[in-house]
Amino acid sequence: MQTISDKQGVKRYLINLTVNGDEYSPVIKGNTLLVNLLRDELDLTGTKKGCELGDCGSCTVLMDGKPVDSCLVLALEADGCEIITIEGVAQHGELDRLQRSFIDNAAIQCGYCTPGMILSAKALLTRNPHPTEPEVRAAISGNLCRCTGYVNIVKAVLDAAEATE
Ligand code: FES
Ligand code: FES
CATH class of the missing domain: 1.10.150.120 ([2Fe-2S]-binding domain)
Incomplete structure (x- = not known):
């Protein structure tokens, strides 16, 4: 992870993660949630937002193979991780x-x-x-x-x- 400060001194963070086998290096705010990184920055809108409180599970993704509520995970925590979303479940055009x-x-x-x-x-x-x-x-x-x-x-x-x- 790399810390970057803009002209106003606001910190951003460059992280590296793999999503559905593709490598990404987004620059994010410290409070960016994983669900918002996936949906808003990477256009992976198959991950749904429901309660945004960790109650409904609609935002579930796999993080290093384990299911997590992506509304409760900071994108910073996904640095170095492998994420699988619903878009990565089908393989070679074949449904899982x-x-x-x-x-x-x-x-x-x-x-x-x-x-x-x-x-x-x-x-x-x-x-x-x-x-x-x-x-x-x-x-x-x-x-x-x-x-x-x-x-x-x-x-x-x-x-x-x-x-x-
Ligand atoms: S949106 Fe409900 S658990 Fe994340
Ligand atoms: S919430 Fe509608 S199919 Fe499950």
């Missing part, structure tokens, strides 16, 4: 099996919770490829959905896990 399973199970209504939900589920399947239903429910417990009642979401994650070798 979780994305496909959410579609096949009609686990999406308005879709606002879906990016965060999928990233929390992705972190779960990476560390535990064959979770039980309670484990799925625990993994997405920080992701609120006001539309679906969760039944189809849980089924979508379990189906995606079943398809995992």
Whole structure:
């Protein structure tokens, strides 16, 4: 990280991070939130803002493989980190099996919770490829959905896990 002062003496910080495999070196304010860096500076608006208080999980991204509420993370804290957003989940134009399973199970209504939900589920399947239903429910417990009642979401994650070798 490099500290830069403008003519008024206001400090900015040059950080380096990888987002969805691409390297970025943005200059940010000390109080810039990761969610705002992603959405406003990098145009990655798949990461949603809901409560901005750490309650809803709609802003979930993976930070070095772990799901975090990006509204609670300073962009400064992401210096040197690898971030995955929903835009980085599909590979080579092919939907991830979780994305496909959410579609096949009609686990999406308005879709606002879906990016965060999928990233929390992705972190779960990476560390535990064959979770039980309670484990799925625990993994997405920080992701609120006001539309679906969760039944189809849980089924979508379990189906995606079943398809995992
Ligand atoms: S917007 Fe981050 S947890 Fe709700
Ligand atoms: S699908 Fe609307 S909030 Fe979950």
